[in-house]
Amino acid sequence: MEKEKKRPRDRAVDLASIEIIEKAEKDGVRVSFFRMDDQAAQCGFGKSGVCCRICHMGPCRISAKAKFGVCGADADTIVARNFLREVAAGCSAHSDHARHLVLLLKKVAQGKAGNYSIKDRDALHRVAKKYGVAVEQRTDSEIAAGLADVLLAEFTAQEDHLKTLKLAPEKRQRLWEQLEVEPLGVDRMIVESLHRTHMGVDHDYAHILMHAFRASLADGWGGSRIASQVSDILFGTPVPVRSMANLGVLGERTVNVVVHGHEPALSEMLAAASRDSEIIAAAKKAGAEGVTLAGICCTANEILMRHGIPVAGNFLQQELAVVTGAVEVLIIDVQCCMPGLAEVAASYHTEIISTSEIAHTIGAIPVKFTSEEAYDGAKRILLRAIENFTRRDPSKVCIPKEAKPLVAGFSVEAIRYMLGGRFRASYRPLNDAIMQGRIRGVAGIVGCNNPKQKLDEYIDTLTEELLKQNVLVLKTGCAAIASAKAGYLTPETALRQAGAGLREVCEAVGMPPVLHMGSCVDNSRILEAATEIVFEGGLGDDLSMVPAVGVAPEWMSEKAIAIAMYFVASGIDVILGHPFYISGSENVMRFLSEEAKNLFHASFYVHDNPLDAADMIMTIIERKRDALGINQRMERKLFDMKDRRQLSV
Numbered sequence: 001m002e003k004e005k006k007r008p009r010d011r012a013v014d015l016a017s018i019e020i021i022e023k024a025e026k027d028g029v030r031v032s033f034f035r036m037d038d039q040a041a042q043c044g045f046g047k048s049g050v051c052c053r054i055c056h057m058g059p060c061r062i063s064a065k066a067k068f069g070v071c072g073a074d075a076d077t078i079v080a081r082n083f084l085r086e087v088a089a090g091c092s093a094h095s096d097h098a099r100h101l102v103l104l105l106k107k108v109a110q111g112k113a114g115n116y117s118i119k120d121r122d123a124l125h126r127v128a129k130k131y132g133v134a135v136e137q138r139t140d141s142e143i144a145a146g147l148a149d150v151l152l153a154e155f156t157a158q159e160d161h162l163k164t165l166k167l168a169p170e171k172r173q174r175l176w177e178q179l180e181v182e183p184l185g186v187d188r189m190i191v192e193s194l195h196r197t198h199m200g201v202d203h204d205y206a207h208i209l210m211h212a213f214r215a216s217l218a219d220g221w222g223g224s225r226i227a228s229q230v231s232d233i234l235f236g237t238p239v240p241v242r243s244m245a246n247l248g249v250l251g252e253r254t255v256n257v258v259v260h261g262h263e264p265a266l267s268e269m270l271a272a273a274s275r276d277s278e279i280i281a282a283a284k285k286a287g288a289e290g291v292t293l294a295g296i297c298c299t300a301n302e303i304l305m306r307h308g309i310p311v312a313g314n315f316l317q318q319e320l321a322v323v324t325g326a327v328e329v330l331i332i333d334v335q336c337c338m339p340g341l342a343e344v345a346a347s348y349h350t351e352i353i354s355t356s357e358i359a360h361t362i363g364a365i366p367v368k369f370t371s372e373e374a375y376d377g378a379k380r381i382l383l384r385a386i387e388n389f390t391r392r393d394p395s396k397v398c399i400p401k402e403a404k405p406l407v408a409g410f411s412v413e414a415i416r417y418m419l420g421g422r423f424r425a426s427y428r429p430l431n432d433a434i435m436q437g438r439i440r441g442v443a444g445i446v447g448c449n450n451p452k453q454k455l456d457e458y459i460d461t462l463t464e465e466l467l468k469q470n471v472l473v474l475k476t477g478c479a480a481i482a483s484a485k486a487g488y489l490t491p492e493t494a495l496r497q498a499g500a501g502l503r504e505v506c507e508a509v510g511m512p513p514v515l516h517m518g519s520c521v522d523n524s525r526i527l528e529a530a531t532e533i534v535f536e537g538g539l540g541d542d543l544s545m546v547p548a549v550g551v552a553p554e555w556m557s558e559k560a561i562a563i564a565m566y567f568v569a570s571g572i573d574v575i576l577g578h579p580f581y582i583s584g585s586e587n588v589m590r591f592l593s594e595e596a597k598n599l600f601h602a603s604f605y606v607h608d609n610p611l612d613a614a615d616m617i618m619t620i621i622e623r624k625r626d627a628l629g630i631n632q633r634m635e636r637k638l639f640d641m642k643d644r645r646q647l648s649v
């Protein structure tokens with residue numbers, strides 16, 4: 001029997017996406033949702049992780065008939081090796097992103113980086129001190145040069161453990177030491193992952209998985225943490241900022257330039273150049289009212305957090321933006337940029353411009369971008385978009401009306417100021433609210449979209465449910481954009497959904513209950529916020545004791561696997577909306593769900609239903625509260641004026 005055809009409203013929850021999926025159908029354009037249908041019967045061996053093509057005696061696949069590959073590898077070895085390779089790829093993506101930023105910091109220090117500069121001196125000094133780089137009697141350039149060298153050594157260290165590990169709670173550092181999972185240099189950890197999984201090297205699934213945890217720590221406490229810190233130095237530490245999200249941010253009468261990918265360096269320059277009087281005059285001359293710069297995925301998050309540039313959409317909306325027929329130029333760099341974009345763009349006037357040396361796409365126009373002349377390069381791209389505006393075909397244009405207001409920009413520092421005020425900035429009010437039970441705990445909802453799931457549905461349902469249950473929600477990546485589109489990133493809407501305790505605390509300190517903390521590399525900020533909670537005191541002396549959970553509801557990328565692994569290795573339980581490709585090995589599954597608990601005091605849970613996930617999250621949070629003894633204390637304690645005053649400092 002033929003499978004029932006999916007309707008656009010079965011594929012997405014937001015009206016803008018539904019409208020444009022319908023348009024894609026009418027225009028006969030194949031976007032990811034339809035290509036997913038073509039892949040309907042996905043390979044069972046691949047899904048269960050038992051397909052091995054690591055050497056050319058294979059490919060081998062494990063089945064009831066063939067329990068071993070040609071070399072004798074069993075399902076445990078093959079599944080674990082494939083898994084480690086995914087983790088390594090995820091770590092490499094974040095870490096290469098970080099490396100480019102550190103190299104840019106070095107160029108800035110040398111005065112060789114064109115219009116780039118140190119935007120946030122406080123961040124420079126703050127980070128330098130954390131890494132033991134002298135700041136007294138030194139110029140900013142000298143500090144930046146010293147810091148860049150220390151951070152570059154985090155990638156290349158051969159025998160020393162990552163310095164960034166020292167930013168973790170003491171108890172967690174001791175645990176990593178005891179388990180021998182303290183990573184050496186990031187590059188070494190990734191190279192070693194590939195070596196270990198080469199044919200005929202590491203065959204013990206548990207040993208392989210321990211290295212997967214170790215490599216992931218090099219990402220979470222190394223690459224990702226470094227990327228966030230250096231971005232703050234170069235582009236500014238985010239503070240709360242208002243903006244809009246969804247395809248409706250595109251302009252009917254403006255030149256629409258959409259940036260997509262992950263690296264913030266070019267988009268920072270585009271943000272500045274789009275306000276250049278020469279560019280505005282050129283746009284007007286071409287018959288447009290101006291230039292609209294908007295973002296997709298995590299580049300969107302980077303320039304949203306720092307400039308309030310609007311967000312056109314999350315991962316599965318990248319092609320939909322093109323299908324509106326109203327995008328003059330879509331600029332891509334690295335990670336999550338679909339190769340299908342060029343084919344979709346061929347049906348419209350949109351030009352796809354790729355700017356990363358390491359990422360070319362057939363059908364996209366490669367434009368070399370150097371830091372030395374980044375501003376002029378950004379202007380050239382904008383002028384190209386303006387020229388292309390004259391080729392826009394009005395008969396093909398359909399811009400949905402939907403765009404929701406939002407507040408983003410919640411860095412760890414911004415949260416500290418909001419909680420305590422400028423002069424008494426502190427996480428104390430948050431810790432107190434958790435101890436008193438008004439906030440039950442914290443959930444980090446992160447990650448991508450995946451056409452296997454209805455776009456944003458799981459993320460939105462889970463967010464709504466956790467707010468009701470008085471859980472403070474931290475967001476990054478495409479999950480944050482989903483919440484923006486659903487209206488949860490405005491304090492007003494989210495507060496209406498929040499339970500009484502959470503609402504009371506958020507109103508008292510002037511903080512929304514859903515906090516957008518940045519891009520997927522900024523998941524390190526969630527770890528940092530959890531670490532602040534530990535340092536503040538009263539909620540245990542390790543991350544595993546804090547009533548906090550990580551969730552990746554609609555994840556798809558290898559980076560998401562690396563993130564999930566470093567959360568667990570840091571002591572924070574992770575709920576996945578769908579499983580890893582490991583079901584072919586009972587041992588690997590047991591190791592990640594049970595043994596990890598013994599080792600790291602955290603593990604993985606899979607729930608394909610968001611309400612079941614919410615139940616699991618509440619169970620974990622309440623278990624941790626019980627272990628801390630704060631549930632009993634709360635029963636005895638009535639709120640008094642002193643408590644309230646503490647919350648409003």
Ligand code: SF4
Pocket residue numbers: 052053054055056057058059060068069070071072073078199200
């Ligand atoms: Fe097959 Fe072993 Fe080669 Fe993998 S490494 S392809 S299991 S022979």
Ligand code: MSK
Pocket residue numbers: 262297298315335336446447448449476477478479519520521556557559560
């Ligand atoms: S962009 S990794 S789809 S969050 Fe960071 Fe979104 Fe996931 Fe890419």
